[in-house]
Amino acid sequence: SYAIDNQSTVTPLLSQMQASNIGQTIVDLSAFVNRYYTTTGGVNGSNWIRDKWLALANGRSNVTVEQFTHAGFPQKSVIMTMQGSDNASEVVVLGGHLDSINTAGTSETTKAPGADDDASGIASLTEAIRVMLASNYQPRRTIKFIAYAAEEVGLKGSAEIAKKFKTDGVKVIGVMQLDMTNYKGSAKDIYLYTDYTNAAQNSFVSNLITTYQPTLTIGSDTCGYGCSDHASWHAQGFPTSMPFETAMRESNPKIHGTGDTYANMGSQANHALKFGRLATSFAVELGSDGP
Ligand SMILES: N[C@H](Cc1ccc(I)cc1)C(=O)NO
Ligand SMILES: [Zn+2]
Ligand SMILES: [Zn+2]
Numbered sequence: 277s278y279a280i281d282n283q284s285t286v287t288p289l290l291s292q293m294q295a296s297n298i299g300q301t302i303v304d305l306s307a308f309v310n311r312y313y314t315t316t317g318g319v320n321g322s323n324w325i326r327d328k329w330l331a332l333a334n335g336r337s338n339v340t341v342e343q344f345t346h347a348g349f350p351q352k353s354v355i356m357t358m359q360g361s362d363n364a365s366e367v368v369v370l371g372g373h374l375d376s377i378n379t380a381g382t383s384e385t386t387k388a389p390g391a392d393d394d395a396s397g398i399a400s401l402t403e404a405i406r407v408m409l410a411s412n413y414q415p416r417r418t419i420k421f422i423a424y425a426a427e428e429v430g431l432k433g434s435a436e437i438a439k440k441f442k443t444d445g446v447k448v449i450g451v452m453q454l455d456m457t458n459y460k461g462s463a464k465d466i467y468l469y470t471d472y473t474n475a476a477q478n479s480f481v482s483n484l485i486t487t488y489q490p491t492l493t494i495g496s497d498t499c500g501y502g503c504s505d506h507a508s509w510h511a512q513g514f515p516t517s518m519p520f521e522t523a524m525r526e527s528n529p530k531i532h533g534t535g536d537t538y539a540n541m542g543s544q545a546n547h548a549l550k551f552g553r554l555a556t557s558f559a560v561e562l563g564s565d566g567p
Contacts, residue, residue, distance in 0.1 A: 278561075280561055319351055351433075369451040375390075397454035450477050457521050484554060
């Protein structure tokens with residue numbers, strides 16, 4: 277059962293989260309000419325996230341940051357692990373993708389800022405990490421934050437990682453994917469996608485929103501295909517949820533081109549903050565359960 281019973285821990289964390297921090301991470305990540313999975317920018321973008329998350333970990337003994345080397349392409353995924361205490365064998369996963377794409381070209385100099393897709397998701401997760409570590413939160417389950425490589429070219433990074441977790445018999449309790457969190461294109465605030473996800477976990481996520489962000493409105497929709505990395509985990513039989521920024525038909529028209537910029541989202545990250553707070557509540561409520 278998905279009990280929501282950690283208000284005294286979660287509520288203070290949510291109030292510490294700031295849209296300005298999320299915005300700065302979006303600006304920094306979208307400053308790379310591109311983050312395509314085969315270019316220098318793509319390798320540098322991965323290293324930037326590794327360094328950023330390492331700085332947030334700043335020597336916490338039970339927090340590690342590693343890069344996952346993929347077969348067949350140079351861009352690495354980044355995995356931060358917050359080791360659990362007395363229920364560490366059970367793992368909670370939250371992810372977004374670090375790569376970007378411009379469908380017009382794949383060269384070293386092709387511009388693909390990917391501010392919404394998916395710097396926004398990485399930035400939402402990074403602000404969750406910041407407040408959880410700053411408050412010295414110690415989970416009972418293990419929590420893994422993953423910045424996936426090569427999502428845009430067929431979910432390659434998450435497919436390899438999800439397969440390895442399955443092969444290694446890792447007990448993944450649940451997975452949340454944040455892909456595009458900052459373009460407010462629809463009437464409602466958070467849209468829970470129902471295909472390639474788990475219905476029971478989606479109900480839990482909906483309850484997290486009504487409990488911790490009661491002014492927000494919730495919609496639902498379907499992608500119709502494996503539209504982000506949650507589909508890789510779903511394929512391995514793990515429960516996933518994909519809270520998304522808009523309804524399908526109103527999705528950000530600027531993605532996958534030079535126009536996917538922070539400026540084109542109003543140079544603010546108020547929408548992404550909702551997703552960062554949802555990620556924090558998901559991580560702490562699931563992470564705090566004992567064996
Ligand atoms: N296809 C997805 C973007 C995407 C995801 C969901 C919806 I609805 C519309 C668009 C992608 O490019 N992810 O990186
Ligand atoms: Zn995309
Ligand atoms: Zn994406």
